[in-house]
Amino acid sequence: MLSTNDQNEILRRRTFAIISHPDAGKTTLTEKLLLYGGAIHVAGAVKSNKIRKTATSDWMEIEKQRGISVATSVMGFDYDGYHINILDTPGHQDFAEDTFRTLTAVDSVIIVIDSAKGVETQTRRLMEVCRMRKTPVMVFMNKMDREGKDPFDLMDDVESELGIRVTPVTWANGQGLKFESVFSLNHRPDTLSDKLKADMELIDGVYPAFDREEYLRGDLAPVFYGSAYKTVGVQELLDFFVMNAPSPRGVEAQERRVEPMEDAFTGFCFKIHANMDPNHRSCIAFFKICSGKFLRNTYYKHVREDRLMRFSAPTCFMAQKKETVDEAYAGDIVGLPDTGNFKIGDTLTAGENLHFKGLPSFSPEMFKYIENADPMKQKQLDKGVRQLMDEGVAQLFISQLNGRKIIGTVGQLQFEVIQYRLEHEYQAKCRWEPMTMYKACWIECDPESGNEGKEELDTFKKRKAQYMAFDKEERDVFMADSAYVLNMAQNDYKHLRFHFTSEF
Ligand code: G4P
16 A cells, blocks of 8 residues: 555646747746746756757757756756656757657646747647647746737637637736736736726636636646746746646556556656767666656566566656655656666556557658668667667658668658767668658558458558558558648548557
């Protein structure tokens, strides 16, 4: 049994990510939250995890910046009796896949929006992941100290662009140069300007009252206004957040749903961070604890490999420091030093055979054939490619027709990262060959369609043999070379389903 103390530890955890389009103010807001938590004492102490717009050829510089980001990958601190874990996400869109996976490890999300710009592309894509997972979200409209869009227009923007209902919790007293403060709509000042009185009437008439259940279901987003830079509206957000955001939530495994308060420890790996120093090919595997309590030097089962492992130096992240810990609770993230034992998606348990769901692969945006450029090093190349894919650097597809290997990424940068790391860590050389490809779609026949569907799938695979590939789990993937071709296929094969993520 978990002791009452252990249960309280789990209940007081709030594990979340801040997501935004680059430059909206994620780093600034994170820093202000850490200041409130007493985790840092001076502004400017958070190293920006932002990858500045850099020429692609300068990706070593980017990796250096990512190196810094290990320390800030998870920032833990205590505030008002709660234990908060902020999971950082890379801002650069070429690492969007990293961010998607990080979102599988959080219990809620705060979206930061630049009030001058409204909803931007990156935010829209990240919100799709939140919607898929029904992650509760809060919205912080930042930079109210600058001239920006009208606060009502901003909320309309969120509703229509992000597809979630909203309700304001705080309201800005002025905007731009006139911006002074924010107030809670539950504690309105006695004297209000005519403009604010009109705003209040509109708010009361149009927006629903905050309903925590709806928020927890991912149907309603409370909205806050403020300026992270001027530290206005941040405490209101933080106080509301700790009170209302969920403590660790249950997680679906293939076998059953796992609840955080279960006695036995379980967790899954959502991120592997490689050390860029070729002399120390060690990684940190980041595990989200789904249930129970994790203990140092205790044997746990690595389910995929069916063997026991124990960890003498697990780390947790307090403020900006990595510290060895003796125990960690459901909701926490532990970093386990690793030399290639783990893959993204791996499960650790106290003995049970569980496989957590919810770590889908998304269709990459760019595809290239990878060819061996040094015939003497085929083995090294194969091993390197396999390990880099396990780390989640990119996705590998294998042509069903001729066995050629295709690497899919979300940005050009990853091709360079792979090539460099193959050379420096595995002494292997690769060459890229271009291919025209629109999307990778995971296909299946409608389970209701019976034999007819199965036959259709077989026919489709035969006719499209040239375009069929296997993913890492040997699932069928249709490599559509244009939107037109995909459309045609969807029209012609009524019993087939085409998915843009590997989990459906
Ligand atoms: P990001 O992590 O989301 O990419 O954004 P970041 O916090 O780095 O903020 C991007 C820029 O916006 C920074 O300016 C930051 O100071 C500014 N900023 C953040 N919040 C606010 C706000 O509430 N009001 C105003 N006016 N500006 C804000 P920078 O010039 O790029 O960097 P710096 O020189 O100020 O550090």
